[in-house]
Amino acid sequence: MSDTPRQRGTLRDRTRRAMRDEVSAVATRLFAEQGCDNTTVEQIAAEAGLSRTTFFRYFGTKEDVVLTWLEDLGPGLAAAFAARPAGEHAWVSLRRAFDVLLEINADAPERALTFQRMLKGNPTMMARYRDKQQKWEDLLVAAWKQPRGAGDPVPRALVASAIACLNASFEAWEACDGTVAREELLDRAMNALAAVGTATET
Amino acid sequence: MSDTPRQRGTLRDRTRRAMRDEVSAVATRLFAEQGCDNTTVEQIAAEAGLSRTTFFRYFGTKEDVVLTWLEDLGPGLAAAFAARPAGEHAWVSLRRAFDVLLEINADAPERALTFQRMLKGNPTMMARYRDKQQKWEDLLVAAWKQPRGAGDPVPRALVASAIACLNASFEAWEACDGTVAREELLDRAMNALAAVGTATET
């Protein structure tokens, strides 16, 4: 009658998570201090008190150390999307699902800005970031209400476009140094797409 | 009175281009035969008759050897977009600009399918592919008709969404083994976005 699942998974899971968080914190600091390119895995490992080998057991790549949390957001995002009412248009459902993301760091815009700038400043990091979003995309497409055939481009088109709007809004947010709310910018972006039909059909 | 520009740039440019094409052909063959991961730059260079060093002078990365032509498409794409009538809605302009891309390999669908599958089969390749499309995105945003401020997410949202639709249509096209025309699939994807407004406003 082991009550291991009493407190968020087994003890190993919890220590593992704690380890990850700590290494992430160390890496974030180092990246900020001296740039991502100038920071080696060796250095992160040394500073965090583990071996290079073990580092790669926790994180698949060097960049993952500050991006894994994004990947972890995927399931929650897909769940939020799936939980929207069946009759609602997918575009609206996607917009509402993104509320989950907008809550993150809502109270610490400075951190979000720093993160955003780190992404833009490093091509490799940016590429990994897009990898994570690709996984979001796959999850969201899989969570599509009435599944259509694989030959139908529409679900993927809508999901990927929504994510594109999300990124555009983030970029605009960073460009104006966070002076305009992210919700506002995302609404503007996604509404601009929604307005296409009404504009071209007249 | 050197008539160097008589025939598409200087002689050096032409030889350089010829070199690139040949190395690309060799690499494409090797990638197809034994997979991208199992092919080293050393091997490509040896097979193509140049040194590893010189290879990296022609192509920034190993993957570039089969992706550079995509990057080269960027300016033409942006030009096609900029050439659309000023009054036309950007969404339509983007759709029409993409005709430039759909013409490519239109007569050799088999090659396009092979290329598509190679992309999907290799994460690194896929990442580089997205890099190229990011450059398309930047060029298209820069070619935007009446430039808006950097804090406006709309241009980037529309451009990135259009590219997302393009990719979705390519994926669907690959999923159905090219049995449905790419134009058809792209129209379906982009019209689905355009239909959002009319659907949600009722």
Add this chain to the structure above:
DNA sequence: ACCCACTTTGGTACTGAGTACCACTTTGAG
């Protein structure tokens, strides 16, 4: 024909990410 500056090329050596494999230690269950 020769010379000269410029470009291209190949070779060597290096850094650093990521992988494979090994022996050693720790952990938890019975």
Add this chain to the structure above:
DNA sequence: CTCAAAGTGGTACTCAGTACCAAAGTGGGT
């Protein structure tokens, strides 16, 4: 306490990408 499983660290390796240098080729001017 025992044992098997999981976690850890060390070593060695491959390979992409970069830096640098010396040799060869190229084209124009005299």
